[in-house]
Amino acid sequence: MGAYADLTAQGTPTRQASVLTGISRATASRRQQRPVPPAPREVVPANRLSRTERAKVLAVLTSDEFVDATPLQIFAELLDRGIYLCSVSTMYRVLRENTLVKERRRQARHPARTVPELVATAPGQVYTWDITKLPGPIRGVYYDAYVMIDIYSRYLVGVHVHARESGPLAEEMMREVFAIHGIPEVVHADRGTSMTSKSVATLLADLEVTRSHSRPKVSNDNPYSEAWFKTLKYAPVFPDRFGSLSDARAFMDEFRDHYNHEHHHSGLGLHTPAEVHYGLAAAKAADRAHVLNTARAAHPERFSTPDAVPKILALPDAAWINNPANRDDPQTYQPAA
Template identity: 70%
Template sequence: MAAGPADAGERAQPGRARAGAAAVEQPAVRRRRSGADLRGVAGPGRVRGLDRHHVPAPTRNKQVRERRRQARHPARQRPELVADRPGQVYTRDITKLAGPVKGSYFDAYMMIDIYSRYIVGARVHARESGPLAEAMIRDVFDTHGVPHVVHAHRGTSMTSKSVADLLEDLTVTRSHSPPKMSNDNPYSEAWFKTLKYAPVFPDRFASLAQARAFMTDFVTWCNHAHRHAGIGLHTPAEVHYGRHHRVRAGREDTLATARAVHPERFSTTRLLPKILDLPEQVWTNKPEPQRQAA
């Protein structure tokens, strides 16, 4: 039975409609011809039943390990700085001081001479910035002289361009902490612990003026009254300004007089106890002695 005009119209499609249907079907054809559908098809560069990009698991794991081994970075080295007298190495750091309300802080800038333990600079500001750090460093250098090395962590103010340019102009060697290493600046960290564990340290500071007044008084006490065990029970000011020789001579005279009156109380002929000696050298991170091969 011959088809009617209606049936013929339903089967006949214009050229434009046929092109649209082909365009819709094309992605499906591509997907069917992907690697997942052609695994069993042999051809150039292909093995039947095995995709060209397939790598056995043991081989792949070995390749990953090899790439990781080659990409492994060398171990981070802590800076090993040494000083045998004041004025050679300064370290600087910043700590937070709690403000009047929760979430508010003041920034305390500090710079210390690692040999004498003298606080050569201390400032408190409402924020951390490179220009503020540069201004403190200029004041310190004008008062105490230019050191050989300045060590600091990698904070924004410590690595700012203004500070870097100042140190470069004065030919001061810059030293910075390795990334993600917080225990390479022992003198600054120890002083911050002395500050924050002091009985007079408040939980919060009511204002920036109060924080600055407290810091001034505390730094004065540390420099001129605190007897530091690391420098022979001298004050940092005595060592920094070279007055420790007179103090040591007075100690020797006192002990010699006591020894002459009560010799039975002394079991050694040493003039002073070892704890009263100044160190010959101080290190930020003293290298460990290398073991000799057996």
């Protein structure tokens, strides 16, 4: 608005000034006719202490006699002596102006947690695992499903169901998984009791596997496990309750096989986890490209590009937990609570 006023004051026609500044003439005219509000003036409260009085209050509050006392105690003590300096709130106000008010109690100091940043460019590099509850036959009875996932291929390398949660049972699952699928470079988990147990920590240390843990109260640090649990429990075949521990184990075994070998994963170019895990995705992608090229040759008018493969069929080069490229995105890079 200032530029418009300067142009018109120098004799520039209003129409040209409007074009140059992007301000319509109607808006400029309306603002010029609007009365300018008077500058606000500072009103000094009539009951405000003078500078000398405030200095006197500060000297009393910080004296050797009262330096460790609260303003409330000082106020009462001075009244008993027949002295009134100011109100308790004014004492606090004077202390606050001089940065002398702070929490005296010992406060818990939580150190900043390191954000886990993991990347896998091939199967067998990074495994993530977690435990979820499966409802038992009656209310209050639950079974614990231990699930370990390869984050690159999304392949379920281990699924065990037990009646309780414990570190030795988690160690047993890991030994079986590592014997079948090999020892990974990193194992990631949250900070549950089983995940941080001595038995699991000792096993991974002996095998020289790097341990990685989520930050407290940040579920986004373990996205692959959390997402798979939702896939499991939102599946139409997931029952309201399991009749027994053996029923839960049989269901999880069947669901694991279906997910690994039949589920076309949207994050894997619609390949199954088994195809990616065992290196069959490239051949499958070539077969799909041949089918698409045949269809494109038969009906080119139905395809907007001559030879491009749909993005949904592209297999990502890497799988991340907290990709550093997303640090500026608060939705994908959630800070610790």
